[in-house]
Amino acid sequence: MRNEHAMWFLFFLTLLSGCASHTSKTPNLRVSEDNDPYEKANRSIFRFNVMLDDRALDPLAGFYGRVMPSVAKTGINNEIANLKQPLNFINYTIAGDGSSAAQSMTRFFTNLFFGFLGLVDAYKELSPTPPPTGLGFNGALAKRKMRSGPYIMLPIFGPSSPRGIVGLGFDTFADPIYFVPRPKQRIYYGLARYALDQIGSRQKILQAYRQTKAEALDLYALVRSIYWQNQRKLEGAPAGGGVAADEGPAPYDEDDD
Amino acid sequence: MTRLIRAFAVLVFMCGCGASMAAESMTDEEAKGFINTLGKEAFSVLTKKEASHQSREAKFREILDRGFDIKAIGRFSLGRYWKVFNKEQKERYFTTLKDMLIRSYVGKFADFPGSTFRIVRVDMGSDAGATVLTTVECPGSGSYNVSWKLYKTKSKGVRITDVIVDNISMGITQRSEFSSIMANLNGNVDEFIKRLSKIGEK
Numbered sequence: 001m002r003n004e005h006a007m008w009f010l011f012f013l014t015l016l017s018g019c020a021s022h023t024s025k026t027p028n029l030r031v032s033e034d035n036d037p038y039e040k041a042n043r044s045i046f047r048f049n050v051m052l053d054d055r056a057l058d059p060l061a062g063f064y065g066r067v068m069p070s071v072a073k074t075g076i077n078n079e080i081a082n083l084k085q086p087l088n089f090i091n092y093t094i095a096g097d098g099s100s101a102a103q104s105m106t107r108f109f110t111n112l113f114f115g116f117l118g119l120v121d122a123y124k125e126l127s128p129t130p131p132p133t134g135l136g137f138n139g140a141l142a143k144r145k146m147r148s149g150p151y152i153m154l155p156i157f158g159p160s161s162p163r164g165i166v167g168l169g170f171d172t173f174a175d176p177i178y179f180v181p182r183p184k185q186r187i188y189y190g191l192a193r194y195a196l197d198q199i200g201s202r203q204k205i206l207q208a209y210r211q212t213k214a215e216a217l218d219l220y221a222l223v224r225s226i227y228w229q230n231q232r233k234l235e236g237a238p239a240g241g242g243v244a245a246d247e248g249p250a251p252y253d254e255d256d257d
Numbered sequence: 258m259t260r261l262i263r264a265f266a267v268l269v270f271m272c273g274c275g276a277s278m279a280a281e282s283m284t285d286e287e288a289k290g291f292i293n294t295l296g297k298e299a300f301s302v303l304t305k306k307e308a309s310h311q312s313r314e315a316k317f318r319e320i321l322d323r324g325f326d327i328k329a330i331g332r333f334s335l336g337r338y339w340k341v342f343n344k345e346q347k348e349r350y351f352t353t354l355k356d357m358l359i360r361s362y363v364g365k366f367a368d369f370p371g372s373t374f375r376i377v378r379v380d381m382g383s384d385a386g387a388t389v390l391t392t393v394e395c396p397g398s399g400s401y402n403v404s405w406k407l408y409k410t411k412s413k414g415v416r417i418t419d420v421i422v423d424n425i426s427m428g429i430t431q432r433s434e435f436s437s438i439m440a441n442l443n444g445n446v447d448e449f450i451k452r453l454s455k456i457g458e459k
Binding site: 035098204208211215217218220221223224225226227230233 | 361364365399424425427429430431433434435436437438441452453456457
């Protein structure tokens with residue numbers, strides 16, 4: 001019973017994960033550019049996520065950063081990353097990237113047997129090239145040229161799209177790691193892993209996130225732009241940041257005034 | 258943050274007019290040398306904890322003047338609202354934007370003392386521009402891929418027009434944000450500039 005309460009508490013922590021922010025009710029003038037036909041509703045959900053973030057994830061990440069020794073944080077991050085490798089293997093395979101799929105499984109077993117069950121990223125130390133960064137089902141679908149659909153802000157989970165929602169569902173239920181613990185423990189295990197992942201990820205960028213948030217003119221628009229740029233990269237946008245050469249600023253010509 | 262943040266989080270720049278008549282061709286060595294010199298200078302000053310905030314701001318202003326095409330960045334960031342601005346407002350906007358970038362970036366660099374960077378490669382664009390890919394190592398928070406988009410013009414020489422951190426273009430991100438605010442303000446330019454001037458104020 002006590003454990004159950006602990007797990008629900010952890011579930012609450014996951015509320016922290018969605019991105020966050022506030023501000024303006026922008027008229028829906030840029031639907032085509034931002035692919036955000038539900039902007040009004042999305043902004044409301046975003047405000048909710050920011051409120052949760054401010055009250056839960058941000059303080060928890062700060063607390064985690066202060067009390068957890070650096071070596072413990074690294075070990076937890078490595079463990080969580082390693083437990084994602086079997087799912088990465090599946091998604092890279094679906095995406096048709098056999099090399100990254102093989103590296104993901106090699107990394108999983110290498111760290112399991114030679115990295116103290118994954119607490120040490122032995123594969124990263126031994127590999128001559130950086131390991132693949134990981135791929136969700138949304139990313140696999142993007143690489144298979146499936147279109148994302150419009151921008152959708154999910155409560156708790158943050159920015160998404162119809163393709164992203166399918167990806168989230170698949171990643172939740174298809175992860176082989178979930179089938180290792182006994183059935184009753186799966187939900188607890190999943191929530192704990194998710195909560196720790198979110199807190200650890202936020203802790204790493206806490207100062208930068210706070211500053212970005214404090215300086216944002218419109219945090220909602222900022223988060224949306226970052227989301228779409230990441231999606232474009234998944235869909236195979238050009239190197240150099242996934243931004244095509246003709247998308248950036250051209251030299252300024254005084255005659256343009 | 259990870260993304261975000263990493264994005265991080267963080268953000269600034271540009272809007273798009275088509276590619277340019279003003280650009281001149283440059284060699285990859287030229288692009289590499291430009292970023293190497295400017296980057297070393299910027300990192301040595303901005304991440305030095307013992308330097309005063311004022312001296313770091315002054316140095317970054319100098320680097321910005323010498324290395325960035327603020328007007329290109331500013332025009333790109335406004336998107337279609339560029340045409341709403343009159344000449345006087347554009348000048349005021351450029352000045353405000355530059356001040357905002359200085360406040361914002363000097364503050365951000367201060368959070369990463371001891372950071373270093375190295376050039377990974379140079380991609381020459383088909384439009385006379387170049388993208389220099391670098392890796393920035395930040396002790397305690399990992400490494401980031403940072404790309405610098407460059408153009409060379411007869412009048413200004415080589416200038417940076419966009420910074421891309423882990424796939425996130427500062428220019429595109431800023432354009433999205435600025436456009437949203439301008440739409441929200443129903444195109445009120447003076448109010449927009451006023452808001453911009455408050456970003457990063459202590």
